[in-house]
Amino acid sequence: MKNHPDYQEELDRLTFTKAYMDSVIAAQETDQETLKQRQQETVEALDFKDSSLKYQDMLAHSNFMKMSKEQLENLRKLRKKPYFARINYHRKEKPEEEIFYIGKVSLFDRETQQPIILDWRSPLANVYYEGRLGDVSYEAHGDTYEGNVSLKRQYTIEDGELQDFRDIDITTKDDLLQESLSQNADHRLNEIVSTIQEEQNRVIRADLRKPIIVQGAAGSGKTTIALHRVSYFLYTLKDIFHPEEMLILAPNRLFIDYMKEVLPELGVDKARSTTYIDFVKLVTNHPFHVRTQHETLMNVLENDGEEDTKLEVASLKGSASFQTILNQYVNVIKKEFFVDEDLTIGDFRVVNGKKIKRMFVDDYAYLPIYKRKEKIRQVLMSDVRRKKKVIVEKLTKKYDDELDKALYGIKDADKRKRRVSFLLDKKEEKLREVEKEAKKAVSTYMKKFPNYNLSQYFKRMYKDEAIFEKVVDSSLTKTQKDKLLHHTITNLKRKTIDAEDLASLLYLQAILYGIESDFKAKKVVMDEAQDYSVMEFVSLRRSLNTELFTIVGDLAQGIYHYRGLPSWDILQKKLFTSPNYLTLQKTYRTTIDIMSVANELLDHMTEPLPKAEPVVRHGEKPVFFSTKQKGWEMQLVERYQSLHSKGMNTFAFIGKSKQECQLIYDHLQPFFPNNIQLLGEEDEMESDQIIILPIYLSKGLEFDCVSLVSIDEVYHYNELDMKLLYVAMTRPLHCLSFYGEHSSDFLLDYIEDTKYMK
Numbered sequence: 016m017k018n019h020p021d022y023q024e025e026l027d028r029l030t031f032t033k034a035y036m037d038s039v040i041a042a043q044e045t046d047q048e049t050l051k052q053r054q055q056e057t058v059e060a061l062d063f064k065d066s067s068l069k070y071q072d073m074l075a076h077s078n079f080m081k082m083s084k085e086q087l088e089n090l091r092k093l094r095k096k097p098y099f100a101r102i103n104y105h106r107k108e109k110p111e112e113e114i115f116y117i118g119k120v121s122l123f124d125r126e127t128q129q130p131i132i133l134d135w136r137s138p139l140a141n142v143y144y145e146g147r148l149g150d151v152s153y154e155a156h157g158d159t160y161e162g163n164v165s166l167k168r169q170y171t172i173e174d175g176e177l178q179d180f181r182d183i184d185i186t187t188k189d190d191l192l193q194e195s196l197s198q199n200a201d202h203r204l205n206e207i208v209s210t211i212q213e214e215q216n217r218v219i220r221a222d223l224r225k226p227i228i229v230q231g232a233a234g235s236g237k238t239t240i241a242l243h244r245v246s247y248f249l250y251t252l253k254d255i256f257h258p259e260e261m262l263i264l265a266p267n268r269l270f271i272d273y274m275k276e277v278l279p280e281l282g283v284d285k286a287r288s289t290t291y292i293d294f295v296k297l298v299t300n301h302p303f304h305v306r307t308q309h310e311t312l313m314n315v316l317e318n319d320g321e322e323d324t325k326l327e328v329a330s331l332k333g334s335a336s337f338q339t340i341l342n343q344y345v346n347v348i349k350k351e352f353f354v355d356e357d358l359t360i361g362d363f364r365v366v367n368g369k370k371i372k373r374m375f376v377d378d379y380a381y382l383p384i385y386k387r388k389e390k391i392r393q394v395l396m397s398d399v400r401r402k403k404k405v406i407v408e409k410l411t412k413k414y415d416d417e418l419d420k421a422l423y424g425i426k427d428a429d430k431r432k433r434r435v436s437f438l439l440d441k442k443e444e445k446l447r448e449v450e451k452e453a454k455k456a457v458s459t460y461m462k463k464f465p466n467y468n469l470s471q472y473f474k475r476m477y478k479d480e481a482i483f484e485k486v487v488d489s490s491l492t493k494t495q496k497d498k499l500l501h502h503t504i505t506n507l508k509r510k511t512i513d514a515e516d517l518a519s520l521l522y523l524q525a526i527l528y529g530i531e532s533d534f535k536a537k538k539v540v541m542d543e544a545q546d547y548s549v550m551e552f553v554s555l556r557r558s559l560n561t562e563l564f565t566i567v568g569d570l571a572q573g574i575y576h577y578r579g580l581p582s583w584d585i586l587q588k589k590l591f592t593s594p595n596y597l598t599l600q601k602t603y604r605t606t607i608d609i610m611s612v613a614n615e616l617l618d619h620m621t622e623p624l625p626k627a628e629p630v631v632r633h634g635e636k637p638v639f640f641s642t643k644q645k646g647w648e649m650q651l652v653e654r655y656q657s658l659h660s661k662g663m664n665t666f667a668f669i670g671k672s673k674q675e676c677q678l679i680y681d682h683l684q685p686f687f688p689n690n691i692q693l694l695g696e697e698d699e700m701e702s703d704q705i706i707i708l709p710i711y712l713s714k715g716l717e718f719d720c721v722s723l724v725s726i727d728e729v730y731h732y733n734e735l736d737m738k739l740l741y742v743a744m745t746r747p748l749h750c751l752s753f754y755g756e757h758s759s760d761f762l763l764d765y766i767e768d769t770k771y772m773k
């Protein structure tokens with residue numbers, strides 16, 4: 016590097032950028048006098064070849080910037096690595112080529128508006144990710160700019176010191192990527208702005224006003240890219256969109272913790288990240304205990320005997336046809352709101368019943384049902400207030416006329432007196448009555464409308480036989496109806512619902528009551544999307560009323576196949592209007608050797624799924640160890656120690672189910688007395704621990720070394736087990752091993768035997 020002709024220039028540039036950053040930081044912290052003095056010292060201390068007035072000017076301008084605490088904190092962090100790339104770009108309209116340094120956030124010279132660092136999310140930075148060397152174009156604010164890129168350079172900067180830089184073009188392989196992939200896994204996601212690949216960049220920058228569905232192979236960067244798209248979205252639409260309006264849905268809390276650490280760096284930490292289960296709980300405030308899909312899956316794997324019914328009912332409740340059933344139910348509920356009696360006060364009609372019905376059916380049809388009821392109440396209140404005045408006037412006039420008649424018409428003084436006092440009493444009584452009736456007219460009338468809460472409605476659908484029969488109608492067979500009814504009623508007796516019922520609750524909440532504005536996300540990001548049921552998508556789409564979804568998933572990892580999506584078709588054709596559909600085929604996590612074993616499983620799955628293409632990186636072949644020989648545990652310990660001494664940091668032992676993991680833990684804990692953790696859904700992964708976890712919990716995570724262990728449970732040749740194996744086999748970065756009685760216990764007999772070692 017030191018011999019490179021640009022070495023000094025690069026060194027100067029980095030020194031300058033850091034000095035500028037220091038100056039900006041100091042400007043926020045120091046008083047103006049001290050600041051000037053410091054800047055003077057900095058300029059004197061730096062012996063720049065190119066030490067120009069411009070440089071001094073820039074330092075002087077830096078104190079004009081006003082930064083938030085957060086921005087300042089970010090700037091301090093960024094000083095360690097102010098930028099990671101540079102482009103030399105000549106825009107057609109400009110007289111000469113310009114140099115742009117690209118980093119995680121932008122930094123501008125306040126006075127000249129010249130970028131000192133260009134944000135990776137800015138339109139021009141797209142040229143670095145997408146454009147080849149030579150002629151390129153980019154779009155900004157609807158306009159296309161053409162130009163020429165003559166240089167793309169990548170930097171390795173550590174702790175503010177320039178370690179290396181290299182130029183890239185189409186022929187050179189991406190060294191920075193290779194370097195980044197060969198590193199070890201931490202228990203957190205990496206931020207990858209400097210090595211985003213072209214196909215990934217396309218996902219990040221795809222039209223932000225359209226929904227996007229991404230089918231991506233295991234390890235292709237779906238989670239990472241989805242988060243970078245969030246960051247890009249918030250950056251590009253920062254003037255009209257707040258991070259709080261963003262909802263990120265992940266499969267479990269463990270995954271959220273894992274993901275969260277990458278968020279602050281990307282500036283998306285204010286987005287709400289949660290699970291679907293927790294989101295529905297928050298929005299609907301339902302009182303039930305939820306049996307999660309993970310529990311159902313465990314029941315299936317541990318054979319609790321009732322799994323067939325559970326799966327059948329779950330699949331039904333998650334299916335598109337269940338929306339029809341719920342819609343029928345909503346129609347039944349709506350009809351109970353068709354109130355068409357007149358609202359009266361005494362003998363007076365205040366509001367025509369037909370008008371009241373029309374308000375419900377037509378005028379306020381755009382509102383949720385109970386919001387319509389509230390609107391009607393408000394309209395009736397104001398009508399009553401208005402009409403009461405008229406009634407009072409009419410009554411007053413009527414009695415005053417009669418009083419006049421009595422006063423001037425009745426000659427007999429006694430008779431007249433009696434009549435007048437009678438009329439005065441009557442008038443007072445009538446007016447009092449009107450007053451009283453007007454006060455309660457609306458509340459009495461409103462009692463004609465139903466008043467139930469969400470959980471009452473949910474229970475009623477199953478508990479009221481007539482309603483149930485009516486809503487399921489002919490769409491289900493008798494056996495299906497019986498199973499659905501019996502299963503749900505048994506659940507309800509235990510105050511429990513299935514995870515699949517949450518979609519019904521959210522759907523009904525939206526139609527009956529609406530969603531509180533605090534929870535109304537405008538943009539939704541769904542990871543591991545293949546595991547959501549159609550009804551879960553429908554419920555989110557209906558309740559949030561937005562098209563702005565980023566949906567990423569991998570059908571090959573659909574271990575909840577009884578309820579999850581069989582394909583992306585239904586989302587593409589029915590739920591969203593012309594979404595973008597993109598695929599990510601390259602996989603960055605795993606070595607070629609591991610991926611070629613995992614890839615073979617894809618051939619045995621029902622969906623025709625393209626194989627993942629690993630980025631060229633070799634490692635050791637996966638290894639099978641038999642547990643039939645005594646002392647296999649010691650062999651496992653030795654392997655662990657050897658890998659650890661070679662620099663592998665994170666290790667996982669993965670079992671098929673929770674029960675199996677408990678067995679693995681009991682078995683191995685004596686060999687690793689201080690550094691093994693049996694991971695539960697609500698636990699945090701401890702650092703420096705070997706993690707034992709069931710496959711469903713390992714989704715989305717990665718470890719340097721993964722061992723699949725089978726003590727009691729083996730894998731069979733069926734869809735579910737193959738998908739489970741595929742998920743587990745695609746978790747390691749560097750090494751994969753199997754510990755079981757026979758290699759066939761992991762379906763390795765279906766894999767070409769040269770691909771793994773025994």
Ligand SMILES: Nc1ncnc2c1ncn2[C@@H]1O[C@H](COP(=O)(O)OP(=O)(O)OP(=O)(O)O)[C@@H](O)[C@H]1O
Nearest residue numbers: 205210211212233234235236237238239603604715
């Ligand atoms: N462009 C890239 N540069 C460097 N590393 C990358 C890149 N893309 C992805 N990676 C790395 O590849 C690994 C897998 O990424 P990620 O977990 O986002 O993939 P995924 O598609 O969500 O995987 P899975 O579906 O298997 O859970 C991570 O370690 C990530 O940092």
